[in-house]
Amino acid sequence: MKNTFKQIFRTANFLIGFIIISIVLLFITIYPIFNPGNPLRMIGQDSFTPPGTYFSLYDSLDVSHVYTFRLEGADDNRIYAKLSDTDREHIKEWLLLFNDYDDIFEIRAEDIDLEDTEGLLGLWWEHFDPEVRFDNMTIAERRVFARLDVNMDRLFDFYDKEVWMYNPESGESEYLKSVGTLDYVNVSDVANVRILPLGTDNFGRDTLKQLVSAIGTSLMIGLIAGLIATGLGLLLGLIAGYIGGIVDDFIMFFTNLFTVIPGIVLLILISYSIGQEHRGATTVALVIGLTSWVWTTRAVRAQVMSLRNRDHVNLSKLSGHSMPKIVVKDILPYIASYVVMAFILQVSSGILAEAGLSMLGLGPATTESATLGLMMNWALRYNAHLSGAWWAYYPVILVIALISFALNMINTGLDRVFNPQLRG
Amino acid sequence: MKGYRKYFTKKIIWFFITLFAAVVLNFALPRLMPGDPVAMIVSRVAQGINDPAAIRQMFESYQERFGLDRPVIEQFFIYVGNLLQGDLGLSFSRYPRPVADIIGAALPWTIALQLPAILVGWLLGNVLGALAAYIRKGFDKTLMPIMLFMGGIPAFGMAVILLAVFGITLGWLPVAGGFEQGLIPHFSWRFIASIIRHYHLPFWSIVLISIGGQAIGMRSMSIYELNADYVKYSRFMGIKDRKIVGYVFRNAMLPQVTGLALSIGGMVGGALVAELIFSYPGLGTTILQAIREGDYPLISGTALVITIMVLLAVFILDVIYGFIDPRVKATQYD
Numbered sequence: 001m002k003n004t005f006k007q008i009f010r011t012a013n014f015l016i017g018f019i020i021i022s023i024v025l026l027f028i029t030i031y032p033i034f035n036p037g038n039p040l041r042m043i044g045q046d047s048f049t050p051p052g053t054y055f056s057l058y059d060s061l062d063v064s065h066v067y068t069f070r071l072e073g074a075d076d077n078r079i080y081a082k083l084s085d086t087d088r089e090h091i092k093e094w095l096l097l098f099n100d101y102d103d104i105f106e107i108r109a110e111d112i113d114l115e116d117t118e119g120l121l122g123l124w125w126e127h128f129d130p131e132v133r134f135d136n137m138t139i140a141e142r143r144v145f146a147r148l149d150v151n152m153d154r155l156f157d158f159y160d161k162e163v164w165m166y167n168p169e170s171g172e173s174e175y176l177k178s179v180g181t182l183d184y185v186n187v188s189d190v191a192n193v194r195i196l197p198l199g200t201d202n203f204g205r206d207t208l209k210q211l212v213s214a215i216g217t218s219l220m221i222g223l224i225a226g227l228i229a230t231g232l233g234l235l236l237g238l239i240a241g242y243i244g245g246i247v248d249d250f251i252m253f254f255t256n257l258f259t260v261i262p263g264i265v266l267l268i269l270i271s272y273s274i275g276q277e278h279r280g281a282t283t284v285a286l287v288i289g290l291t292s293w294v295w296t297t298r299a300v301r302a303q304v305m306s307l308r309n310r311d312h313v314n315l316s317k318l319s320g321h322s323m324p325k326i327v328v329k330d331i332l333p334y335i336a337s338y339v340v341m342a343f344i345l346q347v348s349s350g351i352l353a354e355a356g357l358s359m360l361g362l363g364p365a366t367t368e369s370a371t372l373g374l375m376m377n378w379a380l381r382y383n384a385h386l387s388g389a390w391w392a393y394y395p396v397i398l399v400i401a402l403i404s405f406a407l408n409m410i411n412t413g414l415d416r417v418f419n420p421q422l423r424g
Numbered sequence: 425m426k427g428y429r430k431y432f433t434k435k436i437i438w439f440f441i442t443l444f445a446a447v448v449l450n451f452a453l454p455r456l457m458p459g460d461p462v463a464m465i466v467s468r469v470a471q472g473i474n475d476p477a478a479i480r481q482m483f484e485s486y487q488e489r490f491g492l493d494r495p496v497i498e499q500f501f502i503y504v505g506n507l508l509q510g511d512l513g514l515s516f517s518r519y520p521r522p523v524a525d526i527i528g529a530a531l532p533w534t535i536a537l538q539l540p541a542i543l544v545g546w547l548l549g550n551v552l553g554a555l556a557a558y559i560r561k562g563f564d565k566t567l568m569p570i571m572l573f574m575g576g577i578p579a580f581g582m583a584v585i586l587l588a589v590f591g592i593t594l595g596w597l598p599v600a601g602g603f604e605q606g607l608i609p610h611f612s613w614r615f616i617a618s619i620i621r622h623y624h625l626p627f628w629s630i631v632l633i634s635i636g637g638q639a640i641g642m643r644s645m646s647i648y649e650l651n652a653d654y655v656k657y658s659r660f661m662g663i664k665d666r667k668i669v670g671y672v673f674r675n676a677m678l679p680q681v682t683g684l685a686l687s688i689g690g691m692v693g694g695a696l697v698a699e700l701i702f703s704y705p706g707l708g709t710t711i712l713q714a715i716r717e718g719d720y721p722l723i724s725g726t727a728l729v730i731t732i733m734v735l736l737a738v739f740i741l742d743v744i745y746g747f748i749d750p751r752v753k754a755t756q757y758d
Contacts, residue, residue, distance in 0.1 A: 256438075257445050259686055262734045264693030265727045269453045272715065272723055352578050356697045359580050361715045376580065380701065385588050386599070394588075397581035404576030412572065412640075 007417050014413025020406035024215065024399075031212045039213040039369060043194070044204030047382065048389035051199040056192035061163055061177070063185040070182060078181070079155050080117045088114045090148050091124050097134050098127055124152065199391045201375070202382035207391055214370040215399060218351050221285040221364075221371065225350030228289025230343040233296025238327060240297065241304025251297070258294045266291045267353065271362040281364040281371065288353045289346075296342045303335045337418045341411050348407040355400060372400050431746045439739040446731040450724055451503050455496075485514065512725035517717035523725040526710060531729065533602055534706035537623070538695045541630035546684055548631065549638025554673055556639065557646030568643065575636030579694030583629040583701035591625060598622050602705040626702045630695045641683055645676040678749055685741040689734045696730070 008014050092112045099107050105127060113119060130146055160180045164173040187193055198207035240251040258266075270287050271279060307313060307330075316326045351372065357363050358373025359380070370378075375396045379385070384392035494502075506513075512523035552571070556564040577585075591599035603618040649655065649672045658668050699708030707726050714722035 257442060260442050260689060260735055260738045261446055261449070261731055262689030262693050264689075264696065265731050266449070268711065268715070268723065269449070269727055272720070273453050273456065348576070355578055356580070356693065359697050359700070360712055376584075380584070385584055385592065388592070390588065393584055397577065397584060400581060401573060401577040404578075405573045408572045408576055409569075412568075415644075 004417065008414060011413040011416050013409045013416065017406040017409030017411075017413060020402055021410070024403060024406070028212050028215050031209075035206075035209055037209075039209045040205055040367065042204045043206055044200045046204060047200070047202040048384060048387060048392060049196065049200040049204065050389075051197055051391050052195075053187065054194045054196060055187055055190045059191040060185055061179075062191070063189045065185070065189060067184045067186070068182045069184050074181070075158065076117075078158070082155050083117055083120070083152075085114075087148060087151070088120060090144065091120050094128065094145050094148075095123055097137075098132065101132065101134055121152070121155075124149075198395055199389070201392050202378055202384065207375075207395070210370050210375060211372075211395055211399065214372050214375050214396075215403075217281055217364075217369045218354060218372040218400075219347075219403070221281055221288070221354045222347040222350035224282065224285035225288035225292065225353070226343050226346035228286065229292045229346045229350070230296050230339060232289070232293040233342065234300055234339055236293065237297045237300025238304055238331070241301040242308060242323070242327060242331065244305070244308075248301070252301070255294050255297045255301075258291070259298070263291050263353070264356065267357055268360065268362060271357060276365050279362070279365045281369075284354060284357065284364045285350065288350050288357075292346060292349065292353070296339070296346070299338065299342065300335060303338060304331055307331050307334055337414065341414050341418075344407050344411050344414075348404045351400065351403060372396055428746065432743065435739060435742045435746070438742075439735060442735050442738075443732065446728065446735065447504065447507065448500075450728045450731075451500055454720065454724065455499075507728075512728070513721035515714075515719055515722045517714065517719040517722065523721050526722060527707070527725055527729050530705060530707050530710045530726075531733075533704060534696075534699065534708065535733070537626055537699065537704065537706060538630065538692060541627050541695065542634055542688065542691050545631040545634025546638050546680075549635040550642045550677065550680055552635065553639035553642025554646045554676065557643045557650060557676075558669060558672075564643070568640070571636045571639045573636075574632060575640060577633065577636075579629065579633045579698040580701050582633045583626065583698040586625050586629045586632075587701060597624050599625070600703040622702075622704075626699060626704050629698050629701075630691075633694060633698070634691055637687070638680070638683075642676060642680055645679055646672060649676045678745075681741060681745050681748070685738045685745070688737050688741070692730065692734055692737075 009018075092109070092114065095107055095112060096109060098105055107123075112123075128145075128149055130149065133142070158181050160178045162178045163176045165176050166173045196206055196208070198211065201207050201210065236251050236255070240248040240255075267287060270291070271284070274283060274287070313326060313330045316330050321329075354363065354371055355373035355376060358371060358377045361377065363374045363377060364371060376393060379389070379392035379396070384390075510524050512527070515521050515523050515526055518526065549571075552567060556567050556571075574582075587599050590596050598621055602622050603615060652675075655668055655672060658671070696706075696708035696711070699706045700712045703709055707730055711723060711726045711730075713719075714726060
């Protein structure tokens with residue numbers, strides 16, 4: 001036994017899988033300690049806030065210690081930031097129109113680099129002429145460009161900004177302070193700072209926090225589903241394989257039946273029949289477990305049948321041992337390794353099944369915690385993929401794939417130890 | 425022909441048994457719901473409808489279909505009778521369109537997408553698996569973890585990744601639908617080109633997810649076969665390596681055909697979920713919409729059609745297996 005464990009831990013595949021799973025487990029236990037609270041609390045008013053560090057603009061004005069820095073390129077950065085993406089698009093649009101209008105001026109769309117602020121501004125100042133009138137251009141459109149030209153001059157206004165506080169009682173504003181271009185505050189001095197490593201989702205909820213709790217819930221669903229499926233499969237496989245005869249025929253009939261009837265169809269029909277109100281995480285796990293026992297049953301039965309007539313089993317029978325004792329002492333130890341591997345695979349497919357169900361809108365109806373499938377469902381339902389909110393779905397896919405990969409690696413590692421033929 | 429006839433008769437009988445079981449399940453599951461199933465079914469959809477006459481009509485038509493006041497056996501015969509006439513009831517969400525009509529419009533899309541995709545994925549996976557087993561060394565060491573990782577990505581995950589990368593970031597391919605919006609289906613180059621452009625992403629996402637699992641299975645199978653006595657014996661006899669690989673591949677393929685028959689249900693399930701990521705106008709998207717709108721007749725009808733599709737696929741694979749398995753052939757000469 002001890003030797004087998006040593007061997008298992010020496011297999012590269014097993015180790016990789018084991019380390020990944022350990023890191024994931026460690027992370028989901030430790031993270032909530034540093035960031036406690038309800039993972040489904042909506043903290044943001046906007047949907048899909050990008051990842052980053054957020055600090056209160058209001059509080060940052062109250063920071064008492066203001067430092068002065070003279071940083072290289074600070075002014076350039078300021079101009080870059082002030083020239084918005086839409087302004088850049090407008091500049092490009094005007095230049096291309098001018099290209100068609102003016103015979104001498106020539107520029108191609110691919111030569112205009114939207115990121116190159118200096119180049120853009122240079123082209124603009126060199127060529128922009130408010131008197132130029134393009135064909136088919138409405139007055140409103142022309143005004144957009146005129147306004148853009150005025151705004152462009154403002155890019156270079158680096159005057160101090162004054163902060164005033166409005167007092168609703170007196171109806172007057174009082175002067176507070178003035179902020180210059182060289183003023184800096186330390187983020188740790190700001191009263192309210194929130195780091196959102198993965199931004200927020202469509203409901204304004206902290207994605208990372210939600211992900212951590214979702215991993216826990218999904219793993220639990222996988223574990224419950226795996227336990228039920230493996231337990232049921234083992235029991236039925238043992239009965240069918242050991243007793244044989246009509247019992248075997250009966251069990252195998254149902255096993256073959258549910259092998260060909262697609263599991264997703266059963267999952268959909270049962271989950272829908274249960275109804276949204278009654279579908280908790282545990283119920284979903286139960287349904288998944290009850291629909292995925294067939295593989296274990298088939299395999300366990302096949303193994304038990306080959307063991308049934310081995311000498312040591314016959315010897316036990318002749319010695320008058322009872323059936324349960326024979327099964328536990330002479331058969332189970334031989335199939336234990338297989339059952340463990342089947343269980344690991346069932347956990348992984350249980351997690352995937354939950355995700356698939358949730359994508360169809362039949363996931364667990366839980367208000368306490370998300371699942372990986374529900375997070376995917378929400379992200380896609382609110383078109384995260386169309387609005388470029390990668391943080392709402394890539395991490396979820398990555399986590400599902402990683403967990404599944406790790407469990408598969410553990411499995412192949414075990415397989416190599418128990419099936420020496422596969423060792424390469 | 426005795427051996428073949430016996431084999432095929434057995435397979436045909438089995439097909440009808442599974443079909444019967446699928447129908448029974450479809451019949452029984454809504455009736456196992458606690459309370460009055462008709463009231464339950466109608467109430468889930470009725471929340472969004474303001475016209476009481478329409479709700480009443482739905483309720484009555486369903487009460488008649490279910491015939492709950494009659495004995496269960498009679499209810500079952502009414503149900504089967506309706507099915508045999510191709511009558512799956514009327515959709516709630518697109519009332520009064522018949523469910524059979526909606527499914528009929530979606531079915532060709534799903535078949536045209538999934539059948540080639542699953543076959544290509546299966547074939548590619550087997551070739552890669554066999555190569556990994558034969559070449560070993562670096563190829564095996566790099567390919568297998570990749571395959572394992574890809575096998576772990578769920579179908580919808582692969583679909584979202586392809587969509588985000590090729591559809592949005594690179595903008596090479598359209599992200600939704602089966603053809604360009606605003607285009608009316610007709611026979612023209614423009615329409616066919618549009619269909620092909622929309623076909624790529626869903627197709628490749630299904631292919632990519634099917635490769636992983638198949639490759640791993642084929643690799644184990646091939647390694648097992650490569651170590652078999654007949655291979656060693658052939659080597660001693662001086663038979664060319666290429667010929668031996670042919671034998672090994674054929675022997676390792678057989679279980680893979682059975683494997684496909686056994687796993688096709690799961691693959692179809694995954695592909696259905698991938699379909700809905702692209703709003704592909706097939707059964708996956710249909711069932712998603714039906715679930716969202718509480719359209720029970722449509723859910724039940726789609727589920728039944730998916731099951732029948734899978735059962736047919738399994739049956740066809742069984743028939744093919746009968747032709748290629750030498751053991752079935754051998755019984756001819758008994």
